[in-house]
Amino acid sequence: MKAYILTIGDEILIGQIVDTNSSWMSRELNLNGIEVVGKGSVGDNARAIVEGIERASAVADVVIMTGGLGPTKDDVTKKTLASYFNSEMGFDEGTYALIEQYFNKIGRAIPDSMRDQATLPVRARILVNKVGSAPGMWFEEKNKIYISLPGVPFEMEYLMRSEVIPRLLTCFERRPIVHRTILTACEGESAIAKRLEAFEDSLPEHIKLAYLPGIGQVRLRLTGVWHGTVMEETSNQLEKEVEQKKMELVSLIPEIVYGFEEESLPVVVGRILLEKGLMLGTAESCTGGYIASQITEVAGASAYFNGSAVAYSYDLKEKILGVQSATLSTYGAVSEECVREMAEGALDALGVDVAIAVSGIAGPGGGTTDKPVGTVWMAVADRTKTYSKRVVFGRDRVKNIQLTSTYALSMLRQFLLD
């Protein structure tokens, strides 16, 4: 089964939003063995939507649209679909009742515009939206399926999981596709590619390796696709084959691999802390709380994370973390001496077993000849030892903050495993 994702909205074409929906949908469809063969975006106008649908249905069996279903006047998707599929519009009592229930639940009066939300093309099968006001719609024509979903991410996600994917899986036969993702940190794409050159050449035709560079991280994705007959055995065989190649790959670059699939570095670090029964704290200068926020984004972080001292000023480095005034005046805040004192001081100040400290020049201002923008000192300490290192990143402030977090968490991971 081949799918095409069509996102609808002027806001996409003028670049006012980043389209995270289509990435989420692609992942879900792929995990369920539905191949996404293309994506497109068009504006909120009937002609562009129709052209988009026709381009999509030329290459795919299923066209999934998002966006343009809201109660505001710029949303035209529903009317366009009614006209494209030659369907009358009708008021759907069931949908309206659900919208009423929804507004009751969130304790708000139901706006008049909600009568429009419940007026739908009569030919559409309605996909009940329990988390918002715009229902999804499902049309079938000439052996193709056309699905329209709201653009609000959690409404779209709800409808994909509860309605769209389960229904699609009953419609078509699937072809086994196996993905394995290996997560690495602190080494560049080209350097990794060089180390994996012979491995890559040795891969059979039906297994591909792809490099997905991120901020300080590269994800390596192995994809096996079976072109033969679909049978349970074949699928298991492919699974084993890709898994074996994954282990082979990991053995070539073990020190930079921190995890697999959808894990994040904060999740991996959290698991190690939990296993070892250790509490963590962070002492942050240039990252301004970013490392702590990454750690606490993970549910249950309070079991291994006590807190953070974001000490942006000299004063707070002394007052909360106990950095010596002489250290700051002699070496400056961006120095090995300072981050070591920050990390060691954080153990007591935050009442933790292990602490990360970072201090650097995030930029774009503040660089000197000795310490250019992007210079960061980081340290990890427990009660018996302190490790420290210096890294020099680039000139982009936000990127420097994110890189620092990745490198510091990676350093912590090594420290904990040593």
Next chain:
Amino acid sequence: MKAYILTIGDEILIGQIVDTNSSWMSRELNLNGIEVVGKGSVGDNARAIVEGIERASAVADVVIMTGGLGPTKDDVTKKTLASYFNSEMGFDEGTYALIEQYFNKIGRAIPDSMRDQATLPVRARILVNKVGSAPGMWFEEKNKIYISLPGVPFEMEYLMRSEVIPRLLTCFERRPIVHRTILTACEGESAIAKRLEAFEDSLPEHIKLAYLPGIGQVRLRLTGVWHGTVMEETSNQLEKEVEQKKMELVSLIPEIVYGFEEESLPVVVGRILLEKGLMLGTAESCTGGYIASQITEVAGASAYFNGSAVAYSYDLKEKILGVQSATLSTYGAVSEECVREMAEGALDALGVDVAIAVSGIAGPGGGTTDKPVGTVWMAVADRTKTYSKRVVFGRDRVKNIQLTSTYALSMLRQFLLD
């Protein structure tokens, strides 16, 4: 001039990356009066790329492609373009010299794969990439322009700004388009739409209003498009007209408007703090440093931000922020009493003039009947007064953290302006 953006890469179709490039490109093109009429994504295979190019050139004058130019083996764009435009490949000495320079600058040995990077279709005009190894390419055929750029965001951005946009502007006549964006916080799309209903009905045909909902924020975009003859005067007139409508809109919902265009709430709050000469600190529990990281993402934040105490545990709330042990045992950490003490304690603990404090249940666990998941108490204090309020958000952890940050910063803004 009409443009179409085609992003290339299997990682997009299987949803392993979120495509931020095309959103950035759309914004830049629009700001320069170049209308983006559509977007598409295809995988790393020659046939899909060719089909994508043909669909794109059917609706646009300029097709801008990104991705698939890396040194790794899964990247096929360059060869596909050479074949599509019937061009031989040739080794480009100039490009290789630049790549050598680039590797010298970053202090690394030049990998062998870089000879491939310098082997390019001879028909292409080379767009010199000074920030990476893959040059851009510019083809012209039958009055259409085809541009291929690397997919690494900052390399693509560099080439768009320094090469692509300046060249495009000399190629076509432009049609005036004027955008104005009004930024609001803490009120939903439907509620705002209701307040703006009469205003929206009063808009002339050539000015449209769009709603762009975000996390706790809605951006309102007015777009004026001129269909007549292109003249400097017309453009100025349209500009005035849209600006006037903007002011009218703001006067209808003044209390929720915090800024305009690309500003963020942390930027706006930072400007007010600077103007008033005040230092800020944050005392964070459920947000785990997220508010501080949002504030310090802004360059120059050290002029008005001293630091943060991320007090995730009861202990740290007492030890660093001076919350009374009795307050915690009587009312719990998620209480009005606790956040008020946190905010007031932060003034001294962080040595600041004004402080934000938040404490809540981010979820997904930890909720009770009295305090369900999503319950957040927040406070803002200076030396003379403390404001506090409770908000109940939803069940999604990351969203609750982001909403808390938006609501707290919005509360701080009101506090500072009162």
